[in-house]
Amino acid sequence: MSSCSKRCKLGFVKFAQTIFKLITGTLSKDKIEDELEMTMVCYRPEGLEQLEAQTNFTKRELQVLYRGFKNECPSGAVNEETFKQIYAQFFPHGDASMYAHYLFHAFDTTQTGSVKFEDFVTALSILLRGTVHEKLRWTFNLYDINKDGYINKEEMMDIVKAIYDMMGKYTYPVLKEDTPRQHVDVFFQKMDKNKDGIVTLDEFLESCQEDDNIMRSLQLFQNVM
Amino acid sequence: MALGTEEGEDSRNHLPVISPLGTASDTFLWWFQGVAELTPSWCAEWLRSGRPRAGVTMAAGVAAWLPFARAAAIGWMPVANCPMPLAPADKNKRQDELIVLNVSGRRFQTWRTTLERYPDTLLGSTEKEFFFNEDTKEYFFDRDPEVFRCVLNFYRTGKLHYPRYECISAYDDELAFYGILPEIIGDCCYEEYKDRKRENAERLMDDNDSENNQESMPSLSFRQTMWRAFENPHTSTLALVFYYVTGFFIAVSVITNVVETVPCGTVPGSKELPCGERYSVAFFCLDTACVMIFTVEYLLRLFAAPSRYRFIRSVMSIIDVVAIMPYYIGLVMTNNEDVSGAFVTLRVFRVFRIFKFSRHSQGLRILGYTLKSCASELGFLLFSLTMAIIIFATVMFYAEKGSSASKFTSIPASFWYTIVTMTTLGYGDMVPKTIAGKIFGSICSLSGVLVIALPVPVIVSNFSRIYHQNQRADKRRAQKKARLARIRVAKTGSSNAYLHSKRNGLLNEALELMGTPEEEHMGKTASLIESQHHHLLHCLEKTTGLSYLVDDPLLSVRTSTIKNHEFIDEQMFEQNCMESSMQNYPSTRSPSLSSHPGLTTTCCSRRSKKTTHLPNSNLPATRLRSMQELSTIHIQGSEQPSLTTSRSSLNLKADDGLRPNCKTSQITTAIISIPTPPALTPEGESRPPPASPGPNTNIPSIASNVVKVSAL
Numbered sequence: 001m002s003s004c005s006k007r008c009k010l011g012f013v014k015f016a017q018t019i020f021k022l023i024t025g026t027l028s029k030d031k032i033e034d035e036l037e038m039t040m041v042c043y044r045p046e047g048l049e050q051l052e053a054q055t056n057f058t059k060r061e062l063q064v065l066y067r068g069f070k071n072e073c074p075s076g077a078v079n080e081e082t083f084k085q086i087y088a089q090f091f092p093h094g095d096a097s098m099y100a101h102y103l104f105h106a107f108d109t110t111q112t113g114s115v116k117f118e119d120f121v122t123a124l125s126i127l128l129r130g131t132v133h134e135k136l137r138w139t140f141n142l143y144d145i146n147k148d149g150y151i152n153k154e155e156m157m158d159i160v161k162a163i164y165d166m167m168g169k170y171t172y173p174v175l176k177e178d179t180p181r182q183h184v185d186v187f188f189q190k191m192d193k194n195k196d197g198i199v200t201l202d203e204f205l206e207s208c209q210e211d212d213n214i215m216r217s218l219q220l221f222q223n224v225m
Numbered sequence: 226m227a228l229g230t231e232e233g234e235d236s237r238n239h240l241p242v243i244s245p246l247g248t249a250s251d252t253f254l255w256w257f258q259g260v261a262e263l264t265p266s267w268c269a270e271w272l273r274s275g276r277p278r279a280g281v282t283m284a285a286g287v288a289a290w291l292p293f294a295r296a297a298a299i300g301w302m303p304v305a306n307c308p309m310p311l312a313p314a315d316k317n318k319r320q321d322e323l324i325v326l327n328v329s330g331r332r333f334q335t336w337r338t339t340l341e342r343y344p345d346t347l348l349g350s351t352e353k354e355f356f357f358n359e360d361t362k363e364y365f366f367d368r369d370p371e372v373f374r375c376v377l378n379f380y381r382t383g384k385l386h387y388p389r390y391e392c393i394s395a396y397d398d399e400l401a402f403y404g405i406l407p408e409i410i411g412d413c414c415y416e417e418y419k420d421r422k423r424e425n426a427e428r429l430m431d432d433n434d435s436e437n438n439q440e441s442m443p444s445l446s447f448r449q450t451m452w453r454a455f456e457n458p459h460t461s462t463l464a465l466v467f468y469y470v471t472g473f474f475i476a477v478s479v480i481t482n483v484v485e486t487v488p489c490g491t492v493p494g495s496k497e498l499p500c501g502e503r504y505s506v507a508f509f510c511l512d513t514a515c516v517m518i519f520t521v522e523y524l525l526r527l528f529a530a531p532s533r534y535r536f537i538r539s540v541m542s543i544i545d546v547v548a549i550m551p552y553y554i555g556l557v558m559t560n561n562e563d564v565s566g567a568f569v570t571l572r573v574f575r576v577f578r579i580f581k582f583s584r585h586s587q588g589l590r591i592l593g594y595t596l597k598s599c600a601s602e603l604g605f606l607l608f609s610l611t612m613a614i615i616i617f618a619t620v621m622f623y624a625e626k627g628s629s630a631s632k633f634t635s636i637p638a639s640f641w642y643t644i645v646t647m648t649t650l651g652y653g654d655m656v657p658k659t660i661a662g663k664i665f666g667s668i669c670s671l672s673g674v675l676v677i678a679l680p681v682p683v684i685v686s687n688f689s690r691i692y693h694q695n696q697r698a699d700k701r702r703a704q705k706k707a708r709l710a711r712i713r714v715a716k717t718g719s720s721n722a723y724l725h726s727k728r729n730g731l732l733n734e735a736l737e738l739m740g741t742p743e744e745e746h747m748g749k750t751a752s753l754i755e756s757q758h759h760h761l762l763h764c765l766e767k768t769t770g771l772s773y774l775v776d777d778p779l780l781s782v783r784t785s786t787i788k789n790h791e792f793i794d795e796q797m798f799e800q801n802c803m804e805s806s807m808q809n810y811p812s813t814r815s816p817s818l819s820s821h822p823g824l825t826t827t828c829c830s831r832r833s834k835k836t837t838h839l840p841n842s843n844l845p846a847t848r849l850r851s852m853q854e855l856s857t858i859h860i861q862g863s864e865q866p867s868l869t870t871s872r873s874s875l876n877l878k879a880d881d882g883l884r885p886n887c888k889t890s891q892i893t894t895a896i897i898s899i900p901t902p903p904a905l906t907p908e909g910e911s912r913p914p915p916a917s918p919g920p921n922t923n924i925p926s927i928a929s930n931v932v933k934v935s936a937l
Contacts, residue, residue, distance in 0.1 A: 064321055067336075068289025071382075090294045103297050120293070127296035135299055142300045163301055187304060208303055217302040217309040224292045 043076030045117040055121050056129030062121065069117055077114040080104045094168030102162060106142040128224050133205070135218055140204050150198040151191075156184045325363035326377070331370040332363070339380050346404040348380065372399040379405065387414035393421040427694070451529035471522055472585045478515040478578050481508060516552045519545065519578075541584060548578040591695055595688040602687075606680040610647070613676055617643045617669040624662040631658065642666075647673025724773060726759045 045051065045066070052059055073082060080101065087100040107115045107123045126134045141147070145155045160180045167175070191199045191207045208214045302309070324340065326333040326348075343349040358365045366373070372391060376399065379385040387396065387410055400407055410418050445453065454464035485501030485508055501508050523545045530536035551571040583589040596603065618639035625633040632655045633639045642655040646669050657666045766772045 060320065064338075065292075071289060086290050087294060087297075090291070099300075103300070106300075124293060124296055127299050128292070136303075139300055139303055143303075160304060163304065183304070183306075186306065191303075204303075213305070213308045214303055217305065218299060220302075220309055220312050221295050221299060223312065223314075224295045 042074075043114075043116050045076070045121075051118065051121060054118075055125035057121065057125055065121060065124070066117060069120060077116045078120070079114050083107075083115065091166045091168075093170065094166040096166045098158070098162035099166055102142060102145060102159060105145070106138070128221060132209070132215070132218055136205050136208050137201065140201050150200055151204070152198045153184060153188060156187060156199075157181070160184050160187070326373075327358075327361070327363045327365045328368055328370045328373045329366070331373075333373065333377055335377060335380065342380060342383075343405075348376075348403060350404075352404075368402060369395065369399060372396060376400075376403050376405065379409070384411040385409045385414075386411060387418040389417060393418070393425050397422075428697075448529050449531070451525065452531060455526055455529060467522075468585070471518065472582070474515050474518045475578055475581045475585075477511065478519075478575075481511050481515070482575050482578075512552060515578075516549050519549045519581075523549065541581075544577055544580045544583075547574050548581060551575050587695065591688070591692055595684065595691050598691070599684045599687050602680040602683045606677070609676055613647065613669075613672060614640055614643045617647070617665065617672075620665050621657060621662060621669070624665055625657055625659055628658045628662070633657075633662075643669060646670045648677065649674060720773060722755065723759045723762050726756065727763060 048059055048062060051057075051062055055062070057065070069078075070076070072078075072086065078086075083104045084097045084100040087103065088096045090096070104115065105111070107119055109119060109122075123138070126138050130138070140151070143151045143155060143159050145158060157180065160183050164175060164180050164183075169175075188197075188199070190211070191204055193203045193207065321336050321338050323334050324337050326335070340348045340353075347353060353364055356364045356366055371388070372395070375386055375388055385405065397407065407418065453460055454467070458464045458468035486499050488497045489500035489503045490497070523542070526542070526545075527533060527536060536542055551574050554571055583593060618636050621642060622633050622636045622639045625631045625639075633642065639655075642657075645652050645655070646666060649670060651670075657663050762773065
């Protein structure tokens with residue numbers, strides 16, 4: 001009963017406020033002002049020298065990267081929605097949102113919900129300029145969705161399905177229902193050395209280093225920057 | 226996002242919504258807002274659907290994130306079963322550099338990669354290399370720096386904006402130059418751009434239309450002339466007469482219809498009669514006459530119309546038919562009791578004759594056009610009024626049901642009260658008596674004012690726009706004549722310039738042959754472009770063997786050796802001479818010989834720098850004689866009538882006055898022949914000129930040379 005009367009009181013107060021605003025003519029102004037305040041938060045990265053020290057990029061490369069980053073996200077941080085949109089534009093035929101989601105969480109190491117420039121550049125540094133070991137470790141981190149240190153079959157299924165989703169519906173040959181599953185089985189056969197159903201980091205590193213294809217393809221994007 | 230978000234659009238069309246507070250009118254307002262909210266978004270969507278979404282393959286900001294996307298592809302590698310394709314090599318991998326763009330002195334700087342975001346434009350492709358200035362190591366564009374600012378911002382932000390202060394055609398030109406499609410203009414500026422473009426197109430179309438109308442088409446069939454006469458009464462007097470006559474008869478007919486019903490005084494022994502019945506014969510005759518005229522007019526229009534089917538379907542013709550039909554139907558039908566009621570009704574249609582005035586009045590036409598263009602607003606007004614009427618009528622009926630002897634007998638009966646109240650008429654024949662009825666009645670009148678006042682400004686602004694457009698069109702038409710005249714004068718001026726400089730050029734060639742290099746170029750110092758243009762025209766003349774003869778029979782004489790093109794229209798010549806004399810042009814062509822001494826005076830007297838006043842009357846005769854002889858000698862094969870030669874000689878004579886230097890004048894005269902210095906012109910006249918050689922010994926050779934030169 002007390003909660004009801006409290007709610008009634010609240011409602012009555014709100015109603016009185018609305019009437020007052022109606023009379024004075026300021027009924028609709030507040031919303032816009034509130035919204036404005038929210039969007040003015042801005043993140044700034046640390047200095048250029050520090051970033052240069054932390055990553056494998058030169059100053060110039062950092063400058064170029066930051067210019068592109070700032071152009072797209074003037075507030076200094078990318079949230080997941082924007083991340084998804086940016087990534088989706090490279091794959092117009094399919095649905096890249098799930099893979100972008102996993103990517104976002106791989107970039108966002110501190111799990112804050114937004115990727116700042118430092119996170120962005122750190123990840124890029126690993127991917128483009130890092131050692132093979134670092135790259136593989138990063139990839140493991142990407143596959144490990146719940147970040148528990150192990151990849152199990154469900155996680156792998158999600159990842160593989162997300163990758164196949166990026167292709168879209170109109171492919172040749174047409175994607176069959178169990179192709180992702182088969183793909184995951186092949187992967188697990190290769191990676192899971194002790195056949196316990198999960199892949200640890202060491203197993204992953206070992207298996208990848210044995211595979212020449214993977215080794216070669218990791219070097220593919222050396223000259224991206 | 227450079228490519229534009231879909232989610233942003235809804236928030237843009239969002240109007241502030243007042244939550245329904247319970248009263249009828251507020252509910253109505255809330256509903257109204259909802260409708261209004263829906264319409265713009267639908268409209269906006271429809272507007273936007275036709276445009277291509279960012280005509281570039283990938284927008285600016287996205288290209289910057291490509292390295293990130295490629296790097297993220299490493300995540301697929303362990304999953305992949307087959308080897309990856311080779312990456313494309315970045316052959317000319319340059320460090321990103323600043324480019325300086327110098328646009329009419331204003332320097333803009335940007336990164337090279339910024340420009341390369343849109344490779345299918347001028348700045349993004351190698352096309353800009355054509356504008357590279359080696360000395361200053363910058364790209365120089367001789368264009369408007371203000372518009373360039375917008376263009377460069379497009380590269381930077383991916384959004385093209387349209388500055389409102391800029392002229393729409395200038396902006397379009399700049400966009401075309403830089404290779405950017407106007408469709409890429411961002412949503413914020415697109416509607417404004419389209420509006421301005423449409424306005425401009427309408428204006429140009431207006432101009433073209435009026436231009437086409439003004440052109441006198443050479444040969445029109447009788448039918449076409451008649452149609453033109455009907456559509457534009459100002460083309461001929463007959464059309465004007467017809468126009469006024471029909472107008473008069475329309476007025477007569479309307480007044481007749483009105484006066485017919487006025488009570489006209491009593492005939493002794495009976496009650497008061499309307500005039501129509503008292504003087505029925507007179508009114509019948511008037512009516513017949515008017516209908517005859519209208520019928521004839523309609524049939525004539527039908528005959529003259531270029532497309533009869535379309536004419537029959539047009540509004541004006543329907544009005545015509547409706548105006549005259551009652552009469553004929555009345556003739557056909559007998560005075561039967563059954564159909565007389567219908568016959569009376571038909572007479573009402575006679576009032577449609579007043580609409581025939583819209584052919585005569587532009588204001589009426591504008592009003593009609595406005596109403597047509599505001600059809601949606603009017604429809605909305607009607608619809609919302611109807612809803613309001615129904616609501617209030619219902620409410621009033623139930624409110625007044627209780628009171629005794631209430632006039633609100635049914636809901637439809639209450640409609641009348643609601644309409645009268647909402648339009649603030651308030652006849653007072655139906656008045657609520659209960660308190661509830663009075664409350665709702667007052668709410669009804671308040672909301673009526675609001676509902677009616679809302680669409681009215683839209684209609685007013687439409688009317689104002691159309692009215693001003695019409696006024697502008699009329700003004701432009703009035704100014705057109707003066708403009709065209711001025712343009713024509715300028716055109717003849719330029720052709721005169723050519724002909725004048727041609728003569729100059731010939732003289733200069735003669736001078737060079739003579740070997741007097743210190744001789745300056747006579748007359749106006751033509752710019753390099755002008756002289757090149759004239760040289761071009763001269764080459765054309767030489768190629769074809771024809772010559773421009775607008776004004777100069779002198780030059781035309783020369784061509785007569787090859788072709789006969791000099792039978793110039795004397796009238797045209799005079800006219801041109803008159804026009805040319807109007808300009809501040811130092812050398813005009815001499816006037817024609819034909820009995821217009823007045824012209825001679827003007828031309829010659831204008832050139833009276835020399836103090837000698839030529840006795841004009843004597844001039845022609847002597848010249849004629851002298852010229853005749855010489856021309857035959859010097860210009861072989863000329864079958865020219867002496868008239869032209871003498872004109873040409875006059876021409877040249879007149880020009881002598883311009884030459885301050887004696888030497889040149891001598892040569893000039895030698896060309897055609899009178900070998901006299903300009904200052905001594907009268908003497909030269911009196912002296913019968915020697916056959917070909919003049920006092921100067923070297924003249925004959927020069928003359929022959931010159932003749933060679935002159936003979937086109």
